[in-house]
Amino acid sequence: MRVTRSFSKTRKEKPSGATTISHELLVRGGFIDQELAGVFTMLPYGWNVLTKIEQIVREAMNKAGGQELLMTNLQAKDHWETTGRWKSIDVLFKVPSQHGREYALSPTAEDVITPIAKERIKSYRDLPLAAYQIQTKFRDEARAKSGIIRGREFRMKDLYSFHADQADLERYYNSMIPVYLQVYKRCGIDAKVVEASGGDFTKQNSIEFMAISDAGEDTIVYCAECTFAQNKEIAKLGEQHPCPDCATQLKTAKAMEIGNIFKLGTKFSEAFGATFVDAQGKQQPIIMASYGIGTTRLVGAIIEVHHDERGMIWPESVAPFGVHLVGINLDNDAVKKACEQLYGSLEQAGVEVLFDDRESASAGEKLSDADLIGIPHRVVISKKTLAGDTVEYKKRSESEPTMLSQAELLKKIIGRGDYAGPRSQRDI
Numbered sequence: 001m002r003v004t005r006s007f008s009k010t011r012k013e014k015p016s017g018a019t020t021i022s023h024e025l026l027v028r029g030g031f032i033d034q035e036l037a038g039v040f041t042m043l044p045y046g047w048n049v050l051t052k053i054e055q056i057v058r059e060a061m062n063k064a065g066g067q068e069l070l071m072t073n074l075q076a077k078d079h080w081e082t083t084g085r086w087k088s089i090d091v092l093f094k095v096p097s098q099h100g101r102e103y104a105l106s107p108t109a110e111d112v113i114t115p116i117a118k119e120r121i122k123s124y125r126d127l128p129l130a131a132y133q134i135q136t137k138f139r140d141e142a143r144a145k146s147g148i149i150r151g152r153e154f155r156m157k158d159l160y161s162f163h164a165d166q167a168d169l170e171r172y173y174n175s176m177i178p179v180y181l182q183v184y185k186r187c188g189i190d191a192k193v194v195e196a197s198g199g200d201f202t203k204q205n206s207i208e209f210m211a212i213s214d215a216g217e218d219t220i221v222y223c224a225e226c227t228f229a230q231n232k233e234i235a236k237l238g239e240q241h242p243c244p245d246c247a248t249q250l251k252t253a254k255a256m257e258i259g260n261i262f263k264l265g266t267k268f269s270e271a272f273g274a275t276f277v278d279a280q281g282k283q284q285p286i287i288m289a290s291y292g293i294g295t296t297r298l299v300g301a302i303i304e305v306h307h308d309e310r311g312m313i314w315p316e317s318v319a320p321f322g323v324h325l326v327g328i329n330l331d332n333d334a335v336k337k338a339c340e341q342l343y344g345s346l347e348q349a350g351v352e353v354l355f356d357d358r359e360s361a362s363a364g365e366k367l368s369d370a371d372l373i374g375i376p377h378r379v380v381i382s383k384k385t386l387a388g389d390t391v392e393y394k395k396r397s398e399s400e401p402t403m404l405s406q407a408e409l410l411k412k413i414i415g416r417g418d419y420a421g422p423r424s425q426r427d428i
């Protein structure tokens, strides 16, 4: 992608009302555009990141036996009345139509999936089942804040599992904990597993996954060496205690929720009369659990964890591009030719490249944009580098550049094996 052709544009000014670093950097880097408070368009750079995160989530859910589907956003009022949630969920968006009807705008989808499951699950032989979607959700928040971390419109992966008995639910629910931790790890986050109300894990009906971050709304007591954590408000253990799992001294920090899993039990199946015939021929309500990951929130959380005073530092797995190619002195024909050649070679190899081909911008502007956007590998070609028949290479996470020949650079970038590719945005 050439910067001169890009829909995303960087800006210097901080957005007004930004209270988190992720909100500020995403707007300044040209990743998102605010439509309303808590409602954002994902611009091409932001959409690149989001689609990579969602693909990581999708692969994990498929591997965990989830079947992907797409449920509706506009949902039947009578389903929400059946579960009593038309009245009890205070953030439910209620949409009146001009024909006198009302609909719910989906904040979650138990009220849609349960009646669907009721039609398909008749016998214990049909169980277990798991279905998920990655879909836009809505919450009628009184005050939307923190940018895409807490929006009124956002994207979320929600999976629902259906079981014949409690033991089978426990088995699947517990198997999801390492699946979730692996998703976060692939996105560059060491998540902590927080029991929602403290105490014995197996007796808990929900677990929250948290990222350590100053932008977080919770304070947790956690272990730096393993995934153990408790919410500080309910924690039985303090900083003076060793971790119950690995004996390391516990620490306290602010943390942000980045996912949760819930044992729903028979609450929804009983409301809709979703039953199955068990091995003894008896009608039983289906036992359910739900598993959420806010994918747009995760975009914000990754930045909260990975940034410095100059901008974002994307983990390779979810970076908007693999390489930021910066051309300096582009009015010089030799520089221009070298840049075009390298851009072509990298793109041909399936590497996603953002090529700063602006002739009008200064070297300083281009380098500070590269720091702001935070692409993992930066390559600079200028009159100076060409004089030595080299390119200047620097990782965004490192401070000192090195000089490499073009061949060395190509080997470094293309020969890596762990390169996130292969999707590439080509110019029109």
Ligand SMILES: [Zn+2]
Residues within 6 Å of the ligand: 223, 224, 225, 226, 227, 228, 243, 244, 245, 246, 247, 248
């Ligand atoms: Zn530990």
